[in-house]
Amino acid sequence: MRLSRYFLPVLKENPSEAQIVSHRLMLRAGMIKQASAGIYSWLPLGFKVLRKLENIVHEEQVRAGHIPMLMPTLQSADLWRESGRYDDYGQEMLRIKDRHDRDMLYGPTNEELITDIFRAHVGSYKDLPLTLYHIQWKFRDEIRPRFGVMRGREFFMKDGYNFDLTKEDALHAYNRHLVSYLRTYERMGLQAIPMRADGGPIGGDYTHEFLVLAETGESEVFYDSAVTDLTFGDRDIDYDSVEECQAVLEEFTSKYARTDETHDEALFNDIPEDRRRVARGIEVGQIFYFGTKYSEAMNAVVQGPDGKQVPVHMGSHGIGVSRLMGAIIEASHDDKGIIWPEGVTPYHCGIVNLKQGDEEADAACDALYASLTALGLEPLYDDRNERAGGKFATMDLIGLPWRITVGPRGLKNGVVELTSRRTGESEELPPEAAVQKVAEIYAGL
Ligand code: P5A
Numbered sequence: 001m002r003l004s005r006y007f008l009p010v011l012k013e014n015p016s017e018a019q020i021v022s023h024r025l026m027l028r029a030g031m032i033k034q035a036s037a038g039i040y041s042w043l044p045l046g047f048k049v050l051r052k053l054e055n056i057v058h059e060e061q062v063r064a065g066h067i068p069m070l071m072p073t074l075q076s077a078d079l080w081r082e083s084g085r086y087d088d089y090g091q092e093m094l095r096i097k098d099r100h101d102r103d104m105l106y107g108p109t110n111e112e113l114i115t116d117i118f119r120a121h122v123g124s125y126k127d128l129p130l131t132l133y134h135i136q137w138k139f140r141d142e143i144r145p146r147f148g149v150m151r152g153r154e155f156f157m158k159d160g161y162n163f164d165l166t167k168e169d170a171l172h173a174y175n176r177h178l179v180s181y182l183r184t185y186e187r188m189g190l191q192a193i194p195m196r197a198d199g200g201p202i203g204g205d206y207t208h209e210f211l212v213l214a215e216t217g218e219s220e221v222f223y224d225s226a227v228t229d230l231t232f233g234d235r236d237i238d239y240d241s242v243e244e245c246q247a248v249l250e251e252f253t254s255k256y257a258r259t260d261e262t263h264d265e266a267l268f269n270d271i272p273e274d275r276r277r278v279a280r281g282i283e284v285g286q287i288f289y290f291g292t293k294y295s296e297a298m299n300a301v302v303q304g305p306d307g308k309q310v311p312v313h314m315g316s317h318g319i320g321v322s323r324l325m326g327a328i329i330e331a332s333h334d335d336k337g338i339i340w341p342e343g344v345t346p347y348h349c350g351i352v353n354l355k356q357g358d359e360e361a362d363a364a365c366d367a368l369y370a371s372l373t374a375l376g377l378e379p380l381y382d383d384r385n386e387r388a389g390g391k392f393a394t395m396d397l398i399g400l401p402w403r404i405t406v407g408p409r410g411l412k413n414g415v416v417e418l419t420s421r422r423t424g425e426s427e428e429l430p431p432e433a434a435v436q437k438v439a440e441i442y443a444g445l
Contacts, residue, residue: 115294115300131161299311
């Protein structure tokens with residue numbers, strides 16, 4: 001993309017309404033614009049990152065054997081009356097009447113809708129196990145929408161639902177989700193720690209939240225610092241293997257890590273004092289096993305091997321896709337702007353032309369652009385007639401991890417400059433070598 005043809009409305013001033021750094025930087029970098037309280041338009045740069053996050057979530061869900069689909073945002077109230085949640089959900093639910101005076105709602109989650117689909121089409125244990133998921137907008141009329149996309153009213157969520165014959169099978173689905181979530185967050189450059197949590201309005205006794213540690217996080221968390229040493233890495237887990245998934249769950253959840261809702265002071269005090277941590281975190285996902293809560297209320301039954309009709313065991317599993325963007329920025333920025341992890345960056349590499357209009361500099365930039373593109377990479381070329389300082393400030397603000405700077409002086413010696421956004425370190429290289437290096441960095445991502 002050439003910046004002169006793009007739509008990147010960066011703000012010079014710090015917006016006064018933004019209280020935390022991710023919100024401030026998303027507004028300043030022209031990624032989002034508030035449409036009304038807790039509701040945002042995703043401008044091209046923000047939309048690009050949102051799509052990247054969505055793709056990673058899809059890839060990891062499919063890798064785990066889960067099946068993508070799409071359900072609507074608007075739902076009929078009738079299903080929620082069946083489950084009993086229409087009254088329970090309270091004011092967080094946005095209720096709407098259609099022209100025929102029928103009660104509708106903008107879905108805050110989809111347990112009812114998916115259970116209705118299941119009961120209409122599945123009747124035998126032979127069709128199990130089954131995990132369906134979608135990535136779709138949700139609406140929760142939060143009392144205090146704040147911190148930009150972090151606590152929105154309209155937000156983008158991946159929600160998946162497993163259907164199993166037995167509790168044992170459903171717990172395997174739970175563990176499988178935990179493993180796939182660990183992989184998902186690590187691909188985004190994040191450490192998200194699974195913590196024992198509370199079921200809230202979704203229900204269920206088995207539930208873990210995934211928290212990214214950050215001072216601005218809304219949740220208070222208590223943990224053994226040993227949990228922060230764990231990384232998933234590039235392990236090749238067989239998602240069908242009960243033992244392998246169980247082993248990962250045990251490894252990542254056996255040390256103390258809880259949100260304030262489930263915190264137990266006595267257990268916490270058993271941890272050696274130098275490892276006890278009280279901190280804040282951003283909840284970027286949650287997994288639940290809730291047994292037959294919805295299948296019994298909504299009569300979602302299958303015929304078991306013995307011919308008897310039994311309600312299915314279910315769980316649901318959510319990732320806050322739009323919230324993740326805020327969490328990544330909270331975890332990865334400096335005073336100049338965002339620093340995108342390579343796995344989610346909107347463009348792979350910036351190209352800064354120090355002397356736009358100079359024949360040689362323009363030609364070198366065009367050649368770099370063509371080479372990077374030919375290798376399947378997406379460069380963002382700042383081809384505007386601007387001062388070098390302004391171009392660098394924009395690149396630093398929007399946070400592309402790599403920048404190639406091209407100017408007449410370097411070109412005389414046959415070199416361009418490759419700079420890392422994270423370390424600020426630069427090296428001079430012939431243009432082809434810079435392209436090669438960028439390609440190597442992204443190989444396999
Ligand atoms: C699991 C999937 C559920 O709704 N039902 C379907 C279950 N879980 S949850 O924990 O309530 O939400 C899942 C994730 O969505 C994100 N989230 C939000 N993101 C932005 N703004 C909000 N107001 C908001 N509310 C929830 C969180 O990341 C949460 O973990």
